Structures are given as C-alpha cells and as structure tokens.
Amino acid sequence: MGITQRKEREKEGMRQLILQAALGLFRDRGYDAVSIRNIAEAIEYSPATIYLYYKDKSEIFFALQYEAAALKRDHLLPVAAIENPWERLVEFGRRYVDFGFKHPDLYDLLFITRAPMEYVENQECWALGMATHSFFSETVQACVDQRYFKSTDTETIAYTLWCHAHGLVSLFVRERMRMYPEEKRQDLAQKSFSMIIKMAEHL
Amino acid sequence: MGITQRKEREKEGMRQLILQAALGLFRDRGYDAVSIRNIAEAIEYSPATIYLYYKDKSEIFFALQYEAAALKRDHLLPVAAIENPWERLVEFGRRYVDFGFKHPDLYDLLFITRAPMEYVENQECWALGMATHSFFSETVQACVDQRYFKSTDTETIAYTLWCHAHGLVSLFVRERMRMYPEEKRQDLAQKSFSMIIKMAEHL
Amino acid sequence: MGITQRKEREKEGMRQLILQAALGLFRDRGYDAVSIRNIAEAIEYSPATIYLYYKDKSEIFFALQYEAAALKRDHLLPVAAIENPWERLVEFGRRYVDFGFKHPDLYDLLFITRAPMEYVENQECWALGMATHSFFSETVQACVDQRYFKSTDTETIAYTLWCHAHGLVSLFVRERMRMYPEEKRQDLAQKSFSMIIKMAEHL
Amino acid sequence: MGITQRKEREKEGMRQLILQAALGLFRDRGYDAVSIRNIAEAIEYSPATIYLYYKDKSEIFFALQYEAAALKRDHLLPVAAIENPWERLVEFGRRYVDFGFKHPDLYDLLFITRAPMEYVENQECWALGMATHSFFSETVQACVDQRYFKSTDTETIAYTLWCHAHGLVSLFVRERMRMYPEEKRQDLAQKSFSMIIKMAEHL
DNA sequence: CATGAATGAGAGTTCATTCAT
DNA sequence: GATGAATGAACTCTCATTCAT
Numbered sequence: 094m095g096i097t098q099r100k101e102r103e104k105e106g107m108r109q110l111i112l113q114a115a116l117g118l119f120r121d122r123g124y125d126a127v128s129i130r131n132i133a134e135a136i137e138y139s140p141a142t143i144y145l146y147y148k149d150k151s152e153i154f155f156a157l158q159y160e161a162a163a164l165k166r167d168h169l170l171p172v173a174a175i176e177n178p179w180e181r182l183v184e185f186g187r188r189y190v191d192f193g194f195k196h197p198d199l200y201d202l203l204f205i206t207r208a209p210m211e212y213v214e215n216q217e218c219w220a221l222g223m224a225t226h227s228f229f230s231e232t233v234q235a236c237v238d239q240r241y242f243k244s245t246d247t248e249t250i251a252y253t254l255w256c257h258a259h260g261l262v263s264l265f266v267r268e269r270m271r272m273y274p275e276e277k278r279q280d281l282a283q284k285s286f287s288m289i290i291k292m293a294e295h296l
Numbered sequence: 297m298g299i300t301q302r303k304e305r306e307k308e309g310m311r312q313l314i315l316q317a318a319l320g321l322f323r324d325r326g327y328d329a330v331s332i333r334n335i336a337e338a339i340e341y342s343p344a345t346i347y348l349y350y351k352d353k354s355e356i357f358f359a360l361q362y363e364a365a366a367l368k369r370d371h372l373l374p375v376a377a378i379e380n381p382w383e384r385l386v387e388f389g390r391r392y393v394d395f396g397f398k399h400p401d402l403y404d405l406l407f408i409t410r411a412p413m414e415y416v417e418n419q420e421c422w423a424l425g426m427a428t429h430s431f432f433s434e435t436v437q438a439c440v441d442q443r444y445f446k447s448t449d450t451e452t453i454a455y456t457l458w459c460h461a462h463g464l465v466s467l468f469v470r471e472r473m474r475m476y477p478e479e480k481r482q483d484l485a486q487k488s489f490s491m492i493i494k495m496a497e498h499l
Numbered sequence: 500m501g502i503t504q505r506k507e508r509e510k511e512g513m514r515q516l517i518l519q520a521a522l523g524l525f526r527d528r529g530y531d532a533v534s535i536r537n538i539a540e541a542i543e544y545s546p547a548t549i550y551l552y553y554k555d556k557s558e559i560f561f562a563l564q565y566e567a568a569a570l571k572r573d574h575l576l577p578v579a580a581i582e583n584p585w586e587r588l589v590e591f592g593r594r595y596v597d598f599g600f601k602h603p604d605l606y607d608l609l610f611i612t613r614a615p616m617e618y619v620e621n622q623e624c625w626a627l628g629m630a631t632h633s634f635f636s637e638t639v640q641a642c643v644d645q646r647y648f649k650s651t652d653t654e655t656i657a658y659t660l661w662c663h664a665h666g667l668v669s670l671f672v673r674e675r676m677r678m679y680p681e682e683k684r685q686d687l688a689q690k691s692f693s694m695i696i697k698m699a700e701h702l
Numbered sequence: 703m704g705i706t707q708r709k710e711r712e713k714e715g716m717r718q719l720i721l722q723a724a725l726g727l728f729r730d731r732g733y734d735a736v737s738i739r740n741i742a743e744a745i746e747y748s749p750a751t752i753y754l755y756y757k758d759k760s761e762i763f764f765a766l767q768y769e770a771a772a773l774k775r776d777h778l779l780p781v782a783a784i785e786n787p788w789e790r791l792v793e794f795g796r797r798y799v800d801f802g803f804k805h806p807d808l809y810d811l812l813f814i815t816r817a818p819m820e821y822v823e824n825q826e827c828w829a830l831g832m833a834t835h836s837f838f839s840e841t842v843q844a845c846v847d848q849r850y851f852k853s854t855d856t857e858t859i860a861y862t863l864w865c866h867a868h869g870l871v872s873l874f875v876r877e878r879m880r881m882y883p884e885e886k887r888q889d890l891a892q893k894s895f896s897m898i899i900k901m902a903e904h905l
Numbered sequence: 906c907a908t909g910a911a912t913g914a915g916a917g918t919t920c921a922t923t924c925a926t
Numbered sequence: 927g928a929t930g931a932a933t934g935a936a937c938t939c940t941c942a943t944t945c946a947t
Contacts (some may be wrong), residue, residue: 106944123410125328128916205471226475253488260463269407272429285456295498342908531734545929610703613732624873632881659894666869675813678835701904748912
C-alpha cells in the first residue's frame, strides 16, 4: 500500500518537474519555439522519457493551462465571500491584476500565448475559465441590479473592465512598459487600477 | 551617379518585395510558421536570394517590426491636424484600435510578440514607437491643460487609456474573446470604446 | 522433480503465448510493423517480460520460423498414409498450396522472407524443412519407379512441380495477382493446380 | 546551352546514384528496413540531399520499380518480332526467366518486394507491367487459336506458365535452393524450363 | 544578381532494450 | 517472475544557412 502511494507520488513529482520546466521555456521562448528535447534537457532526462508522462507537446501545454486556470481560480475564489457586489467587483479586479503580476508566466499561458486551443482535451480548462468569467459577469450584473452604475449594459461594462485589466497586465507581462522606469511600473499600475475604479463609479 | 541611384532604388524595391511577402505570410500563419523558403516561393526567387538582402531571418523580423511601426505612425499621424485636444485624443484612440483590428499581425508584432527587442538594429523602430507614444502623452497633457479632466495626473490617465485600448485589441488579436459569438466581437469592442470615452469625460 | 517439470511446462506455456501473439500480429501487419511492445500489449504483459523468454526480437523470429515449419509439416504429414505414390504426390501438392493460402504469413516466413537464415539457432528449422522436402522427393521418386512418368529425371520433375506450386502461392502471398479480380484468384489457382496435375501425367 | 545540358546530366546522375544505392539496400534488407538515412550514407551524402531529388522513400521505390519495369519490357520486347506464336511464347518465357536470373534485385522489386503499391503515382509502372502481361496473354491466345494446345482455357494456361516461371525465378532470387549445390542451380532451372515447355505441348 | 546544390542541426516521435526493484 | 522507468539510437522530414558557379 505504502509502495503504491510512494510510486504514485514519484510519478506525480515527475509530471510536475516536466510541467515546471515546460512552463519556464514556454514563457521565455513561446510555445512554438520550445521542443520536447528542450524540456528534456532542462530536466536532464532523455526526450523519450517525456513521452512516458505526456502523449505529446500539446498535452503538456494543456496540463499547464489547466494548472494555471486552477491556480487563478483559487486566487480569485475568496472574493465570493464578499457580500457587497461593488466591493466584490473591486476586490476581484485587484486580485485578477495581482495574479497577473505574481504569475506572469501563467497569465501569459492563459491569455496571451498562441497555441492549440481547439482540441477537446482542453475543455476542462476552458470550462474552468468560463466559470471564473461567469462569476465576474454575475458580479457586474449584481452591481447593475443594485444601481451601482447608471449604465445597465452589463456585458459592455464587464468587457470594458476586463480590457483595462488585461491591458494592464499584458503590457507588463510582455514587457511593453519600457518607456517607464522599472521601479515606477508597479506604482503606475496601482494608480491606473485606482483610476479605473474611480471611473467606473461614474459609469 | 544616376546608375548608383537606380541600383539603390532597385535594391530597395527588392527589400520591399521581400518584406511584403513576409508580411502576408506572417499575417496568415504566424511568425514561427513562416520559413525563408516560404517567403522565397512567394516572391518566386530562390531562398539564397533572400540572403542577399537580409542577413538572416531575424533581420527580416526587425525590418518588419520597423515597417509595422511606420505603418502605425502613418495610420495615426493624421490626427495631429485636429486642433481640439479632446477630439484629437478620441480620434487617436479610435485609430489606434482600428489599426489593431485591421492589422492584427502588425499589432501583435509591436505590442505582443516576445522578440529580441534589445538589439541595436531595432532602435529605429523603438524610436518610432516612442515618438508616437510621446505624441499621445502630449495630447493627454493638452487635455489636462485645457481642463478636460478633473484629474491632473497626465501619466496615469494616458497609461489607463492605453491599457484599455491595448486590452481591447490584444484580447481580439490573441483570440481570447471566444466566449462572445464571433459576429458580436467587433460590436462589443465598439461599444467598449464608446464607454471608455464616456468614462474619461468624468476623469 | 515435479516442481522443475511444472516450472518448465509453465515456461513453455509462456513462450507459446508470446509466439502465438506474435504470429497473429505478424499475420495482420507484417513482420517489420510488429514491435515488441505490440506483442507485450497483446498478451497483456510488460515488454520487459518478453525478454525473460526470448533474448531479442530476432530470436522470436527464429522461433516463429520453426513454428511455421512444424505447422507445415503437420499440415503435410497425413499424406504419408496414402499408399499410391501418385495419389500421395497429388495430395501433397494440394496440401502444400492449401497451407500457403491458409497461412500466407507463415508461408512467407518460410519461403519468401529474406532473413538471417545462416545462424545456428535456425538449423532445427532448416532440418525440418529438409525432411519435408526429402519426403516430397521420395514421393516423386516412387512415382518414377512405378512408371507414372515417362521422364525419369526425378530431381527435375520434383523441382518443376515445386516451382509451379511456389509460384502459385507466392504470387498470391505477395499480392501480384492484382490483374485478376479478387474473387477469381482462388478459382484460378484451383484451375491451375488441376492443370499442372494433368500436365504432369504426360511427363 | 551546354551548361544547362551538363547540369541536367549531373542531376540525372545524382538521381541514378540514389536509385542504385536504394536498389541494393532494398534488395538486401527489404523496403521497410531501409531508411532514407541508410541510402544517404551509402552514397555519402546527407539525408537532406535525398529530399532534393525525391519527395520521400516511396517515390524512390516507385522510380526504381518503373525503371525495373522498363528494363524488363526492353528485355522481352524483341520477341514480338517472332511470328510463330508458339516460338514466340517459348522465347518469351526464356527471356522472362533470363531477366530474373540476370537482374535478381529488379525482379525482386517487381514481383516479390512488399511495398506501397496502391498509390496513383505508380500507375505508369503498373501500366507498363500490364502491357507486358497483356502481350504474354495474347501470345498464349494466339497459340490457342492456332491449336497448339488441346485446352482452350487461355487464362489458366497463361497463369500456369507464369506460376512456374515465377516460382523458378523467385526460389532462386530469395535463395531457397540451398538444398541444391550452388553450381547445379542454374542447370536445374534450365532443365525445368525445358520440362515445362515439353509439358505445355501436351496441354 | 541570382541560384542550385548541399548540409548540419534539429523537430516530433517510436523502438528495442536494460535494469533496479 | 514480472515490471515500471528510463534511455540511446533510430526514424522521417524541414529549416536556416552557405557557397561555388
């Protein structure tokens, strides 16, 4: 019994090892530019070994995306406890941005990386993402219902807020803030987040 | 002298030919999927010929990035003629988004693609981008000067607007709007743009 | 002693299990396309287990060849009971062809496949084949002795009949009868067999 | 003009070089066991070079089969000049066998090697083979028409003769005459050919 | 100026085989 | 006795790049 468990743990450890190596490479070079061989070298195993744990490259990618989606959900989930919808919305946004800044590679994987996203295999991940998105939409809807905005166009409101947050994070993740000095970037993002919240109050 | 000039013109013509072909392929298949051979076939020259005009693939990439920056500048430049800063700002935004939707590949190249941007060769491109960015900042500054906003934090205002616009375009470019039906995406973007303008009026 | 015997029997059983699985796969996909993994999967053991019973893939191949030779002998053996040499010869031929059509893969293995036949390991197989061949020659000799043919060149007669039978089977086995419609092939072979028998009567 | 011709000749030379190397390897190891790399090594070029002359392995195979079919036709064609159908038939058979003994590798390729034969690309080769086969059938038919045989079953007669000839050659080509001493094999084949001719006279 | 020919390097992938457990 | 894990070597094929012509 103990043996089976240990083996299982070791197997899971190996899968994690592969995933972490892949994550780093994907982040640095992009999906297309990473080869199974690269991953193998990174973990100092033979390429064939990778295939014992993942069918092919896209399966690794899917696994990573799923992990990222799960982590993101866990990062955002606590806000569900906040009763007031407006406060919930603000906190959701804050955490969304926070997740992006803390895990730029995972955020990249979820919202920026160009990769095979069509396959059925990725549906669990997709479902996870959709659930989070729905939660966001519902929160906006609750704000609309409770007259926090003049506008009642829930969809556009939600989308607009998302655009800003995504722009904020992705300019950072893909290093397009070079015109701002390094030490000012986080601060600027902070200020911009506050500003969009203020703006939203007048929606 | 005339001969030298003609030769130069012809050489430049060939470089343009290559770039345009590369651009088209790039648009259709993505950077990584385009090979020198593809480009050569497209212009009906041999692969070796490409090397007479560009040192290697990355040089083509840099040239393309410059091209993209120039095209973007040309796309945005006309707004300089608009005297009223607020109107200029709005029109700038509209054209920025418009550029992204019309040339997703170029936008990608400029603001999303992770690529060697450090190299000296790309500094002209960088300069071009900076100039455009400065023009944008100055326009926001003009709005601030003329009291179009309550806030006077020019930098944050500019950055916030950029975040929204960039988020808007990049969610589209990298196909992260799948939860919205295809035919609604452009419309939604439109609405969101209008919304952010409205919101900005209360800044 | 009993234990040793039982163990031996079990070991032999496993070897048979492997061989039969290999044979089936071989029949379906051809020798080259069958991997040790395939065989292992077929018998629901791990690939490594195969190596406990056979040194390597070629040893399985040799064992199969021996198996094929034994099966062929068993298929032909019953004709030894036929007293009349001419009838014995005819029935031998019929069964030879029959074997080829029923087990194209085994026939292929024995008479067509180019394979390391020199190795010592395969000598048993070779001996088996020789025995069958001798039986055939002797039958022809008996026919000659009893004046079934005008010709007395036993060797040439035997060889000629073999050539025809082998040609018949091997054109079928290696799919060189495509100019004849599928459903006619067996029929044609039948007729040709009858014809060569008739021709032999005038030898 | 001369340059173009020379280049063409060199290109053709390279194609021949590849074909001859491939032929030897296919003969020795079988189609499946030969890799593009093997061929490349044999001619001391890089694997990539092969791809400049042939799309893939099967194309090499097709080219070889076509060459073999053409050579065989050229070998057999002269008999068309023989007016008497029986003499024509005998000479056809003699040359068929002769071709097999002179070019065992080509014969192997045409009538024994297991390989992709389905593709459209091989139709020219197939057509060539069919033409030769038709010529053979027609010759048999002519013999039937002129009462050289008692039997009138042209198809079976033709097939039976082919079986013998193919058996004769293929036992030799695939080295299944080991029970006969080396120096006797050709002689035996000779005798067997004569015997089948004799037998055919009584058909 | 343009290119045909060639290649080393590398992609994803599969396989026979080994060995510690 | 059986196997899970691992790997080196091989596969087909494509690519960026070079160089003699």
